[in-house]
Amino acid sequence: MTATSIPALFDETRVRGGFLQGxxxxxxxxxxxxxxxxxxxxxxxxxxxxxxxxxxxxxxAAKICVFIVLVASYxxxxxxxxxxxxxxxxxxxIGGYGVAIALERLGASWTSVxxxxxxxxxxxxxxxxxxxxxxxxxxxxxxxxxxxAVASAVAVLASQLSEITGGEDGLSFQLPFELRPAFxxxxxxxxxxxxxxxxxxxxLVFFVALGVFLLLLRLVNSxxxxxxxxxxxxxxxxxxxxxxxxxxxxxxxxxxxxxAAVAGALIALWLRYNGPDTTLSFSIMxxxxxxxxxxxxxxxxxxxxxxTLFVLAQSYLQVLMEAGSTALSGVPILPNLIHPDRWLLWLxxxxxxxxxxxxxxxxxxxxxxxxxxx
Amino acid sequence: xxxxxxxxxLETRGLTIRFGGHVAVNDVSCRFTPGTLTAIVGPNGAGxxxxxxxxxxxxxxxxxxxxxxxxxxxxxxxSARTRRGLGRAFQLTNLFPQLTALENVRLAVQSRADAxxxxxxxWNSRRDLIEKAEAVLERVRLADKRHVAPKALSxxxxxxxxxxxxxxxxxKVFMFDEPTAGMSVDEVPTVLELIHDIKQRGDATVLLxxxxxxVVRSLADRIIVLHNGTLVADGEPAEVIASPVVQEAYLGxxxxxx
Numbered sequence: 001m002t003a004t005s006i007p008a009l010f011d012e013t014r015v016r017g018g019f020l021q022g023x024x025x026x027x028x029x030x031x032x033x034x035x036x037x038x039x040x041x042x043x044x045x046x047x048x049x050x051x052x053x054x055x056x057x058x059x060x061a062a063k064i065c066v067f068i069v070l071v072a073s074y075x076x077x078x079x080x081x082x083x084x085x086x087x088x089x090x091x092x093x094i095g096g097y098g099v100a101i102a103l104e105r106l107g108a109s110w111t112s113v114x115x116x117x118x119x120x121x122x123x124x125x126x127x128x129x130x131x132x133x134x135x136x137x138x139x140x141x142x143x144x145x146x147x148x149a150v151a152s153a154v155a156v157l158a159s160q161l162s163e164i165t166g167g168e169d170g171l172s173f174q175l176p177f178e179l180r181p182a183f184x185x186x187x188x189x190x191x192x193x194x195x196x197x198x199x200x201x202x203x204l205v206f207f208v209a210l211g212v213f214l215l216l217l218r219l220v221n222s223x224x225x226x227x228x229x230x231x232x233x234x235x236x237x238x239x240x241x242x243x244x245x246x247x248x249x250x251x252x253x254x255x256x257x258x259x260a261a262v263a264g265a266l267i268a269l270w271l272r273y274n275g276p277d278t279t280l281s282f283s284i285m286x287x288x289x290x291x292x293x294x295x296x297x298x299x300x301x302x303x304x305x306x307x308t309l310f311v312l313a314q315s316y317l318q319v320l321m322e323a324g325s326t327a328l329s330g331v332p333i334l335p336n337l338i339h340p341d342r343w344l345l346w347l348x349x350x351x352x353x354x355x356x357x358x359x360x361x362x363x364x365x366x367x368x369x370x371x372x373x374x
Numbered sequence: 375x376x377x378x379x380x381x382x383x384l385e386t387r388g389l390t391i392r393f394g395g396h397v398a399v400n401d402v403s404c405r406f407t408p409g410t411l412t413a414i415v416g417p418n419g420a421g422x423x424x425x426x427x428x429x430x431x432x433x434x435x436x437x438x439x440x441x442x443x444x445x446x447x448x449x450x451x452x453s454a455r456t457r458r459g460l461g462r463a464f465q466l467t468n469l470f471p472q473l474t475a476l477e478n479v480r481l482a483v484q485s486r487a488d489a490x491x492x493x494x495x496x497w498n499s500r501r502d503l504i505e506k507a508e509a510v511l512e513r514v515r516l517a518d519k520r521h522v523a524p525k526a527l528s529x530x531x532x533x534x535x536x537x538x539x540x541x542x543x544x545x546k547v548f549m550f551d552e553p554t555a556g557m558s559v560d561e562v563p564t565v566l567e568l569i570h571d572i573k574q575r576g577d578a579t580v581l582l583x584x585x586x587x588x589v590v591r592s593l594a595d596r597i598i599v600l601h602n603g604t605l606v607a608d609g610e611p612a613e614v615i616a617s618p619v620v621q622e623a624y625l626g627x628x629x630x631x632x
Contacts, residue, residue, distance in 0.1 A: 241482050241543065
């Protein structure tokens with residue numbers, strides 16, 4: 001073994017054992033600030049039912065958990081595999097509709113949840129495999145177009161088949177008893193909070209999201225994940241090295257679709273509702289695309305930070321602007337500029353600024369800061 | 375040489391490709407036996423790289439067959455041909471520009487070990503793959519640059535890394551396409567030594583497209599000459615170089631240019 005000339009350099013080929021290394025698949029945050037932010041997000045999400053009162057913070061936290069999975073699974077495609085798909089919310093929607101239709105038709109039981117989720121996963125896998133095998137051979141732009149066409153077709157189908165899907169109104173349904181507000185698993189309040197079915201539902205969302213995220217982190221750091229990155233870098237060379245490019249890409253699409261379907265099932269369970277606007281809409285597709293870019297493509301951790309920021313902004317930016325607008329009510333123009341109705345404008349401005357300022361995304365920027373000091 | 379009794383490691387039968395009216399490779403039949411280094415020479419546009427592309431699968435032949443160890447691989451995609459034992463180094467450096475030199479080689483080792491479909495292990499738990507990749511980097515004298523990405527390497531080092539990738543794949547048939555092109559004079563011997571070394575170790579079949587006649591003379595056991603896509607000469611180096619057809623088709627051109 002040769003001595004490395006730069007001892008400060010992070011050497012990821014040296015395995016250091018340990019629980020954390022294993023859990024995070026040797027892909028540590030590699031930046032003190034990033035580690036701190038991630039730990040803070042994890043801690044707050046884990047303790048949300050006990051930290052905040054009311055239903056709004058809990059709903060926001062649940063949405064953050066779901067979007068972390070959704071964005072991370074899209075990062076597997078966009079960031080790690082270099083595949084630009086516009087069909088990701090389609091799988092999100094399939095997961096949501098799977099659970100919603102099963103619970104509505106078969107009654108509010110765990111069996112229905114299992115049946116709905118299983119059906120959604122099978123359908124997602126088949127669709128993703130079909131799109132992948134049929135169209136991942138063609139040029140990237142055509143693949144994107146095909147995903148766009150399929151996703152639009154499915155969205156139209158979902159709104160037309162109102163007998164099954166509830167059309168534009170969507171489906172409201174009852175949850176299994178253990179997830180309803182009336183359920184009381186503990187006779188005494190815990191840390192001053194009455195634990196009810198909503199809290200149980202929140203932890204279901206939280207732990208499933210955490211599990212899926214860690215699984216995705218493992219996948220991108222596996223030999224398989226390394227092949228995906230090689231294909232992204234140089235498809236021609238990867239094929240010449242003996243890797244069947246179409247098969248690897250299709251596998252990545254299928255895995256990503258499965259994770260998105262799980263995320264869709266979680267959001268439906270949390271909302272006790274699923275409709276075109278909550279899971280299938282194209283604006284969600286644009287949102288997750290932006291979130292992957294802003295968080296940092298090919299970083300996984302970027303999904304955690306950007307999903308958190310984005311959902312918080314969606315939920316609280318308007319409130320914040322309302323306050324600002326009122327405070328500045330004497331000043332000309334300014335109150336109008338930060339009127340709550342302009343929140344999308346400001347969100348858009350924030351996006352443009354962050355994409356310009358941090359081309360590598362938030363995580364890229366934080367890691368860069370670390371290595372330049374080293 | 376005993377061409378008739380041994381099964382050739384690689385054989386092409388009537389290999390042909392047409393682009394519209396232009397026949398880039400025309401009915402090339404040739405056998406390559408283990409332990410032999412064959413140089414493929416010919417003027418620019420003679421079809422040497424196209425012939426390589428047909429063999430390794432980047433192009434599909436209009437007619438003819440490619441056989442590895444007697445098995446027809448003509449219908450297979452490049453990845454499947456690689457797994458059958460064809461190793462190709464490219465003329466224009468063709469690497470993973472953002473990944474480290476070590477990762478470039480490790481990916482080749484990983485492919486050879488057929489470990490790409492392992493989804494739930496962490497990649498660095500396969501110490502054996504990393505160690506093998508490091509050994510290959512050592513062999514091509516790039517060990518000190520293991521953490522450098524190709525885009526930051528000198529042209530010569532990129533060429534060495536290209537050779538490292540083909541070594542890491544441990545193919546039966548090594549195909550080098552002008553491995554020393556664009557290298558500075560002092561770097562050329564390293565690459566030639568590496569190729570010589572590959573030939574010395576075991577039963578490798580080596581195909582080498584090369585322009586530099588001194589290189590060909592020192593390394594080759596056999597020379598084949600392509601001219602306008604057709605095989606025009608085949609034999610021992612001294613004999614081929616001296617033949618009138620080569621003098622005219624190839625060396626004449628070189629001499630005229632010089």
